[in-house]
Amino acid sequence: MTTDSTTAALYAQALQSTAVDPSRCTVPWGVCPEHGGTLKSRARATEGFDSWCTDFTCFNVWPYDRLDAACTEPATHTVQADNDDRYVVCDGHALTARAQITDGQVLPGLPA
Template identity: 40%
Template sequence: MTLTPADLRTLASRAEALTAEVRAIVAGAQERDSLAAAGHAADWLARGAEDLLRAAADLARLQAQPCGMPWAVCPEHGNTLASSAGVSTCRVCRRTWTYGRPGEPCREPVAWKVIDRAGTETRMCDGHVLGARAATEGATFVRLIAGEG
């Protein structure tokens, strides 16, 4: 079985529900003072839920697939890079990268699934989608959930 960020988010949701349930039981019990251990358990469950959400985000980052399109782009402005002496610079925001030279595949994470009119599916990053929206008539653009890449 392959663990996904969605699996971890589901577990976190279950831990949050258990936390709420334990806290409600403790709050409504007449023996509240003798249920201090249950209150502490609810705190541990809440911390566990937070840790699971952090782990889901970490796993999503680790599983992110690079775009791989045969040219690099600025993730915010698209095909606006100029390269010189091994450094690529966005002509709009002036952000720089030490990768992205012509012919080098894009390293930005996949964030979109683009399906053209013929049904061909291509996965690409935010920056490449900017250009694809302008150049691809009739295509469908689907935003992917983090870690779905």
């Protein structure tokens, strides 16, 4: 995959997470489970955060900073890099990965 060093470190963390719990998405940031990388977050005036999907057909809203929280969605796809690294992701991260990775594949299902 073509990535910068920060992104590479995050993917290395995802690989470790895959070994710990292969049934959960391993990406350390959130997405909309239906539309992928379409989240916005803001701090509330009183306390905490709000997050929402920016897709105009979506009404998903979360009462926390989902964008900067580790993803908790179930894993449904495997991202296979050209160097044979694999990590598991949810539907939303698979959608985003298909649009962003250049040297790898997004495959339905989990590794055996």
